[in-house]
Amino acid sequence: MEMINPQEWKKDLPAFKEKTDRFYAGELSKADYKGFSGGYGSYAQKDGKASMIRLRMAGGHLTKDKLKFIADSIKTYNVDKVHLTTCQAIQLHNLQPEAIYGIMEGGLDHGIVTMGGGGDFPRNVTVSPLSGVQKGEYFNVLPYAEAAGEYLMTFIKKEVMPRKLKVGFSNGPANETHATFRDLGFVAREDGNFDVYSAGGLGNNARFGLKVAENVKPEKILYYICAMRETFIAHGNYKQRGRARTRYMQETLGEEGYIKAFHEKLDEVFASGQDLDLHVEIPEVTKQGDESKAEGKRVIEQKQEGLYAVAYHPFGGCPKPEKLGQIYDVIKDMDEVEARISPDETMYIINLTGDEAKKVLEVTNDGAETLFETSVSCIGATICQVGLRDSQGLLHKVIKAEREAGLKDGSLPKIHISGCMSSCGTHQIGEIGFHGSMKVIDKVAHPAFVLHINGSDYQGKEVMGEEVGTILEEDIPKFLVKLGHTVESEGLDYAQWNAKHPEGIKEIAKEYLQ
Template identity: 30%
Template sequence: MKSFRTELENPVVEQEIIELEKKIRQYLTGELHPDRFKSLRLARGIYGQRQKGVQMIRIKLPQGRLTTAQLKRIADISDEYATGNLHLTTRQDIQLHFVSLERTPELWTKLAMDDLTIREACGNTVRNITGSHLAGVDPNEPFDVTPYADAAFRYFLRNPVCQDMGRKFKIGFSSSEQDEAFAYIHDIGLIPRIQEKDGKLVKGFKVVVGGGLGAQPFTAKLAFEFLPAEDLLPYIEAVLRVFDRYGERTNRHKARMKYLIEKLGMEKFTELVQAEYKGLKAFHVPIEFHEQLEHLPERIEIPPYTISNTEKFQAWLITNVIPQKQTGYRGVYLKITNGNISSDTARKLADLVKSLAADQMRVTNNQGIFIRYVPEQALGYLFTRLDELGLAEPGFDSTADVTSCPGTDTCNLGISNSTGIARMLEQVILQEYPQLIYNKDIKIKISGCMNSCGQHGIATIGFHGASLKAGGKVLPALQVLLGGGPTGHGEGRLAEKITKVPSKRAPQALRLILNDYLKNAQPGETFNAYYDRQGKNYFYNLLKPLTDLTNLQPDDFIDWGQEVEYSTAVGVGECASVVVDLVYVLLNEAEEKLEIADQWLKDGNYGDAVYQAYTASVYAAKALLLDKEVNCNTHIGIINDFDQHFQAAEFDVAPSFASFVLQINQHEPKPDFAEAYLHQAHRFLQKARTYHQQRSIAVADAQETIPS
């Protein structure tokens, strides 16, 4: 592997990149167990693809914020390391595909030159913190949530409380009660509010918890109607500590926080969260609010231009341009098919935006781009230039703007193609229902599997990948769902499953649904209101003729965008790290974590040092339990099981392991406690290693006495 050192200004990032290079080398030479390496690389945004030997790299863009320099940097990197394509995601990230594992340290180094990171973009971590793309320019916002979302991103990045949880954790900030960020499908969703207190106006948030999509979707539950902004980060940290300790770790299909809340109930969950506060680094974390100053061109020159298609321009003005709360400026949306934009187009877009508008764009949660601070007088010229780039198609976030994940193009979990059918359905709308480019009510969303990366679970009309059997063969199919979407105020509807149809019949299914609605809906009746009036069974019967498999054609056995017959080839999911039952690995990782804790203690970072020592102790305890073939699926289970199977006094943690390790929520993380806690954690690990070594020797001796 090429040795690559960086001159990055941030020594933490530099060390992480050097460590990644080291771990890759250890993995390739067989020194590092593949499962532990998988966990490490996922937490660094490196995700295995469907195609063997290449990786997807996920670049974390908090709130989708993206400067023109960053966009050009990513475009250049895609040309050098990937395919020359940038994929915008529904989590407001950018993904690059077909990257060689050995080149990922170099790639990360070049990203870091423009303050971009891949850290914790995948894995069992706090994922990219999403936010309304309108934040700061939204006429309906009580205040700009950008500084608060940014503070949350920085507070939890590399935070030991969320480095290796049982499952991923998602946070979303909306800018208003309209809930543009879909707060209701997040582990923690936030709606900004202002409340009067003691004659002063106080900024805060409505907080909802435990939402999520996937195969079993949940809408979030109310935690607070109003939580003061300075209490937000401590609350999130307390929630993460509970999730880390009580969350499922073996059955990843039941490991999201929504299942923990369902199991405990909101009352018990809240009680556990409150119990964590004493051990937090701070009870209140004031977040400095400052007006977000957009970098605008000092002088805007608009060359002569001619709008050749005035009808398209007028449609674009209606569907893709909105007024900002700042007088004289407009926000402009770019509709990006499948979320894919070429690196060449991205560079030209960056130059155009820098010359006319705010330097910072935002990736939207339907895979588009939002340009901010466009002067009203520049709209015509901007349209002509965007049209030259193929980026001026009207109908952003309309029925004709179909959301889709990559599906079987690159994802291990994809069951059927989502990108090809998305393009086909867009063509159906544009050619047969052109009036629907003005419809912002009906949203079509497609995922390649039930995991809902394409957001089908909250679609007005949704599809997710599936398969059907007919005549001894398997054919690609799509599950049809109807009736989802946000209702505002951090609440929303989940789409209901109607029926499965062969994938090649999806355009027919869409036509049946739209024709029925356009013919029978009452004036002004939204699709979801019409769906409620007619009922699920009505739509099942409407689509039932398409489920008949007695008249299949050869083309039905070929998925969209493919030339050969369909076959199911679902791989192992890479959404989270796996549980590795290797005693020596866990003991080594416990030691590594304690080394980090020691450094943090030395630096005066007492809260993080204590939590890291807690995690190290749990790892060591789990190692000894696994050595006795006792499997545990939660941190609290490990703690309780250790006391059942071992004598605490033998490990210097009398009266119990629980009494030692759970001191983290009984003491404030002050210097004396932190030093004593780390000292005890080191003694526990030392005793654990000694126990394991003695047990290994005893087992080896016993095996030698067994006749061959």
């Protein structure tokens, strides 16, 4: 199987530096630069005076070595904004060219590749974040996902696809990675094989994936990835960028037509003579518990007896920059401990004894304390070029309102906020979701968000949230506080209340809809 040594990417860096220098010298437009720089995993921010870089790691698998490199880079370049993304990558923001070059090149020495982090390329492979340690998982999918990620990187040097391609792996029905509605998703089965879904995705024209194969042996997954790419190249829309995602092929080919087209390409790949069989070793956690115990809302018992994972959810997925270094300092001498980034912007630190978990709990005590505070937000319009609304700003406002109202944990669910329809905040699958909009009142445009309700990503119960209407940004904290108080008044949590009153949230929202 063909692979690319991370060091090989260094040969491409001079071209990136040349274009970046020209952009910051005012010789290249923002649009032209975006079309080039995205392929390297970097974009200019909204004001055009600074850039971001996206550090891709399959499954958000953050080893101590990678964590130390990122923490050291943050200190070296005085990085003041960090974001854990819903694609399990780490974004560093407000960077000047020197920092971009140093982080991009230095990361390659630690197995962190930024290439393909944007543009019309395969993106970071997403994986159930606790794969390998989660109680009840069907099997550990992380090694297969990491091998898939390495294989997908080889496509960057080949014929360009119509748009980006997102691949996800799930280890069980929780489906945190949305594997049943990615461009390509590998869904673990209890028998140790995968079902394969294709041509799904959130955002405009959101679609659930089509099941294109069942009972696929894990060692055969690369054939399906190759077939996906060939199907996209053959039938994807190269002429209309807005319709150049795999989910639009469900419309142009029809569901049955798409499945037929996929299998035609799959047959060609198998007949081509390519050896794409995988031979991966499944790592085992050899560490054992020492009889020390840990407990708390953020403590998760692993399937390895006596070991724990600790969840840390910085508000909006934006930890204080120095926090990564502080976490590294605590875990650096702990055996087999590493971190994972989740698709909901949570960081998990895993393979901890009870006493070690207590130390990690202490260093991560500045994050979410309630379910509502683990809400998800994209980076928002203050930074993102295409963002319409400040999703991060709204999240901080509603958390402040929740705390001031003294709402009990569980009175409000986790919400999902996107600054626009692109659904980087995954608003379409939240119990409550918002996407950025605007409302013209008396010929004046007001910041607003569209409310979505009752979405779900759980396998077998997937639902895109119902669009209810538009609420002014300034009214959203009041709406959520009133909702929380109403739920509390019946002595229920939000899920119980919503099940008892299916139209209840709509009734409360009526007062605020524009």
